[in-house]
Amino acid sequence: MNIPVHNIVSLGGVTVGLSLFGWQFARWWASHKKKNLKAFRHLAPFLLCLAYGMLLILSAGGVLGLLADWSLWGASEIGDAVLVWGVGGTAPTVTRSSNIALTPGGHAVVVIGTVVLVAIWTRTRGWRWDLFSGVVAGVTLGLASGIAGAAGWVLSPVVSALGDAVGGLL
Numbered sequence: 001m002n003i004p005v006h007n008i009v010s011l012g013g014v015t016v017g018l019s020l021f022g023w024q025f026a027r028w029w030a031s032h033k034k035k036n037l038k039a040f041r042h043l044a045p046f047l048l049c050l051a052y053g054m055l056l057i058l059s060a061g062g063v064l065g066l067l068a069d070w071s072l073w074g075a076s077e078i079g080d081a082v083l084v085w086g087v088g089g090t091a092p093t094v095t096r097s098s099n100i101a102l103t104p105g106g107h108a109v110v111v112i113g114t115v116v117l118v119a120i121w122t123r124t125r126g127w128r129w130d131l132f133s134g135v136v137a138g139v140t141l142g143l144a145s146g147i148a149g150a151a152g153w154v155l156s157p158v159v160s161a162l163g164d165a166v167g168g169l170l
Contacts, residue, residue, distance in 0.1 A: 012079025012091040017140030046134040053138020054152040096145040100156040105163025
């Protein structure tokens with residue numbers, strides 16, 4: 001199945017991703033007086049979905065890659081509109097010059113992560129905004145150059161090596 005994925009992020013897309021991250025972090029920070037490990041568990045689902053979204057956009061393609069690409073395109077368009085029409089700025093492309101694609105083992109980890117996320121989503125009642133916004137934030141930040149995309153740069157080889165080792169590809 002050869003579904004093309006474009007994987008280009010603009011400053012508007014990164015702005016949307018960082019805004020979603022800022023929203024979740026600020027709400028977590030304001031709702032916990034003690035910032036300890038017990039309080040951190042409330043932020044952990046968002047951070048895991050953030051990592052999953054980064055891995056999703058680093059996938060080579062397929063249906064999941066296409067859905068991530070559409071999310072990236074939509075977030076970039078919304079962010080571009082806000083930057084251009086909202087504050088009179090510009091929205092240049094800020095995609096990392098050398099993207100790291102996942103290995104076959106890394107793709108297996110993405111599929112396993114998708115199954116786990118669907119299991120969690122179908123088990124809980126109502127819409128989990130924190131999970132959805134975490135995935136979208138990860139998709140928008142996974143390809144960004146600079147500090148915003150550093151986690152995607154680090155996460156990809158680690159997950160690929162883990163998936164390859166567990167799957168017996170090494």
